[in-house]
Amino acid sequence: MHINQSRIEKFFATVKAQEETKKKEDVVACLNDLLLDEYLQRDLYESYAYLLFGPEAIAVQEHLQGHLDDEMDHIKILQRYIVTLGGLPTLDRKPITVIEPLEFYAILEKDLELEHTAVSKYSKAIADLEGSTEFTALKIDLENILAQEMEHVHDLVLWLKPY
Ligand SMILES: [Fe+2]
Numbered sequence: 001m002h003i004n005q006s007r008i009e010k011f012f013a014t015v016k017a018q019e020e021t022k023k024k025e026d027v028v029a030c031l032n033d034l035l036l037d038e039y040l041q042r043d044l045y046e047s048y049a050y051l052l053f054g055p056e057a058i059a060v061q062e063h064l065q066g067h068l069d070d071e072m073d074h075i076k077i078l079q080r081y082i083v084t085l086g087g088l089p090t091l092d093r094k095p096i097t098v099i100e101p102l103e104f105y106a107i108l109e110k111d112l113e114l115e116h117t118a119v120s121k122y123s124k125a126i127a128d129l130e131g132s133t134e135f136t137a138l139k140i141d142l143e144n145i146l147a148q149e150m151e152h153v154h155d156l157v158l159w160l161k162p163y
C-alpha cells in the first residue's frame, strides 16, 4: 500500500500547531484571570488606603503604598506576556468589595484574603506550566511575583497578629 509520507507529516504538523495554539490560549486565559485579580488588589488598596485610621495608620499606609507599587508591576508583567502570546489584556474589572463596618482591621483582613488568593492562584499557574520549556521565562516571572505576594501576606499577618 502506498503511503503518502508528506501528507502524514503535514497532518501531524497541523495537529502540533493546533496544540500549541490551544496551549497559548490556555496560558493567556490563565494570565487574564490573574490580571483581573491584580486589578482588584490595586483598586482595593487605592480605595481604602486613606480610610485606615488609628495610631498605626500612617506607617501602614506607607507600607501599603509599597504593595500597591508591586501590584502595578505585576499588572505590567502580565499585560506584556498576554500581548506577546497574541492575546488581549482583559478589559473587565471586578467590583470593589464594600467593607462593612469600615474598620482598620476589616480593611487589612480583606487585603489579606486577596493576597492569599493571589498566592494560591500563582502557585497553581506555575505548577500548570511545569515541563513546558517554551514558557520557562514566564514561569520565572510568575515565581518572582509569587514571592512578592507571599511577602504581602507576611506583612498583613504581622499587622493583624495582635488583633
Ligand atoms: Fe500582585
Ligand SMILES: [Fe+2]
Residues within 6 Å of the ligand: 041, 067, 071, 115, 118, 148, 149, 152
Ligand atoms: Fe499582593
